[in-house]
Amino acid sequence: MQREVTEGxxxxxxxxxxxxxxxxxxxxxxxxxxxxxxxxxVGDAFRASMAEGVTLFDTAEIYxxxxxxRIIGEVLREGGFDGTPVIATKFAPLPYRxxxxxxxxxxxxxxxxxxxxxxxxxxxHFPSPLPRAMGLMDALAEVVREGKVRQVGVSxxxxxxxxxxxxxxxxxxxxxxxxxxxxxxxxxASETNGVLDACRDLDITLIAYSPIAQGLLTGKYGPGTxxxxxxxxxxxxxxxxxxxxxxxxxxxxxxxxxxxAKEPTQVALNWLMGQGTLPIPGAKNxxxxxxxxxxxxxxxxxxxxxxLDLATLGWR
Numbered sequence: 439m440q441r442e443v444t445e446g447x448x449x450x451x452x453x454x455x456x457x458x459x460x461x462x463x464x465x466x467x468x469x470x471x472x473x474x475x476x477x478x479x480v481g482d483a484f485r486a487s488m489a490e491g492v493t494l495f496d497t498a499e500i501y502x503x504x505x506x507x508r509i510i511g512e513v514l515r516e517g518g519f520d521g522t523p524v525i526a527t528k529f530a531p532l533p534y535r536x537x538x539x540x541x542x543x544x545x546x547x548x549x550x551x552x553x554x555x556x557x558x559x560x561x562x563h564f565p566s567p568l569p570r571a572m573g574l575m576d577a578l579a580e581v582v583r584e585g586k587v588r589q590v591g592v593s594x595x596x597x598x599x600x601x602x603x604x605x606x607x608x609x610x611x612x613x614x615x616x617x618x619x620x621x622x623x624x625x626x627a628s629e630t631n632g633v634l635d636a637c638r639d640l641d642i643t644l645i646a647y648s649p650i651a652q653g654l655l656t657g658k659y660g661p662g663t664x665x666x667x668x669x670x671x672x673x674x675x676x677x678x679x680x681x682x683x684x685x686x687x688x689x690x691x692x693x694x695x696x697x698x699a700k701e702p703t704q705v706a707l708n709w710l711m712g713q714g715t716l717p718i719p720g721a722k723n724x725x726x727x728x729x730x731x732x733x734x735x736x737x738x739x740x741x742x743x744x745x746l747d748l749a750t751l752g753w754r
Contacts, residue, residue, distance in 0.1 A: 451558055451589055451615070453524050455711045456734055457494030458487050458727065459647055459718040464505025471502070475722045481513050482724040488519035490731035496618070496645070496718045498528035498563055499544060504551055511553035525552060526559035528593055528618075531566045531574060538577035545581050561591040561618060565599050575603055579610035591616035591645070597632030604640050614642055621646035621715060623687060623706055623746060624654060626754040638714065646710050649717035650703050654681075657688045657702040687749050694742050700732060707733035709746055 462469035463480045471480075484495065497506040507527060514523065529544045548557060560581065562574055578590040592603050595617050604614040617637060621628045621644065628634045628644065637644040650656055691702035698705070703719070707730065710717040721727035738746075 451524055453494040453716070454491050454734060455716055456492050456707065456730065457496055457524075457526075457645070457716060457718040458483070458492060458730070459720045460495055460497040460506045460510060461501050462720050462722055463497070463509045464502030466502070469722075471505075477509065477512075479723040480509060480721075481516065483721040483727040484510070484513045484523075485519045486724040486727040487721060487731065488521055488523065490728060491521075491734070492727070492731050493521055494524045494526060494716070494718070496526040496559075496647075498530070499548055499551075500528075500530050500563070504547075507548055507551035511551055515553055524558045525554065526561065526591070527552070527557055528561040528563040529574075530563045531571055533566070533568065536566060536568060536571050536574065538573055538580065541574055541577040542581060545586050549586065556585060557587045559589045559591055559615060560587040561593050561616065562595075562603075564594040565592070565596070572602065572606055575606040576610065579607060579612045582612050589613070589615040591618065591643075593618035593645075593647075595619075595633075597636040600633065600636055600642070601640070604642070614640070616643040616645050616716075618645035618647055618718075620648045621710065621713075621717075622649050622651045622655065623709060623750045624651040624684065624753045626750060630754050634713070634715075644713075644715040646715045646717040649710050649719050650706050651684075654684050655688065655691060655702060655706040657692060683752070687746075690745055690749050694738065694745070697742075698736060700736075701729060703729060704733040705738070705746075708736065708738055709743065712738055712743060 462471060464471055466472045495510060497510055499507060510525065527548050529541050545557065545560060549555070560578065581587045582590060590607065590612060591614065592600060595603060600617050607614050617633065619628055619633055634644060688702055691705045695701055695705045707717050707719060711733065719730045721730055
């Protein structure tokens with residue numbers, strides 16, 4: 439079933455208020471690609487997302503050392519879906535590649551792996567403390583002028599870093615479309631560190647990654663469980679005591695979900711969309727893709743939002 443679309447990003451990028459994060463596509467060590475799931479499953483996830491009207495797919499050159507981009511390129515060539523996908527990828531500004539030439543070369547390599555002539559959204563993956571890194575904004579403006587990129591964004595930028603990037607791009611007549619940051623009910627720092635307010639002030643889309651907190655908000659994990667994949671590492675770091683703190687939140691998600699015939703994941707994603715953000719949960723297979731899409735087409739009540747807000751104030 440096709441869902442509604444909205445102008446979730448700048449200019450001509452009209453997408454549903456939900457996307458797909460493709461970090462796990464081709465990443466074997468952290469996510470178990472090639473063991474627990476593989477190429478066929480992620481292709482099914484892509485096509486199922488498109489069928490549900492979820493058209494934004496977010497990847498990066500460093501995901502699987504380019505494997506994620508290559509997989510998306512293969513799926514694009516295979517087809518088997520209606521509509522036009524919106525592809526977002528990222529450039530890693532490592533200390534030895536902060537020159538504009540490095541970014542322009544990286545764009546060309548991403549275009550080749552994806553097999554497209556234009557990247558819809560090209561983002562700087564993380565900020566660099568080095569002063570000359572701001573020159574990357576000039577390079578972003580250049581690849582837009584050359585038609586290699588439609589819109590540009592940043593990722594993991596603080597409020598002031600984002601404002602500086604916005605102003606530098608604006609001097610070239612280019613708009614900063616997005617800032618991609620970690621945001622979920624269990625990580626609400628964006629509400630207190632100025633990032634969410636700055637996005638609203640500057641009309642920049644906040645793309646929320648890890649929107650279900652590495653799976654903690656799905657209801658599958660809790661004290662005494664044995665998580666797999668990246669959750670095995672993340673769960674140990676998070677600790678049993680904190681897992682117990684999450685359980686009341688998951689219980690509220692379950693209760694709200696029952697009132698709407700929805701699952702905890704869908705409630706958590708819907709809460710983020712209600713904040714005016716664009717969450718990009720991962721999807722390793724068709725089932726997960728369709729489950730994520732179930733966050734669209736309905737809204738939490740004000741009382742339900744308040745209940746979740748109060749239950750997660752400790753994560754602000």
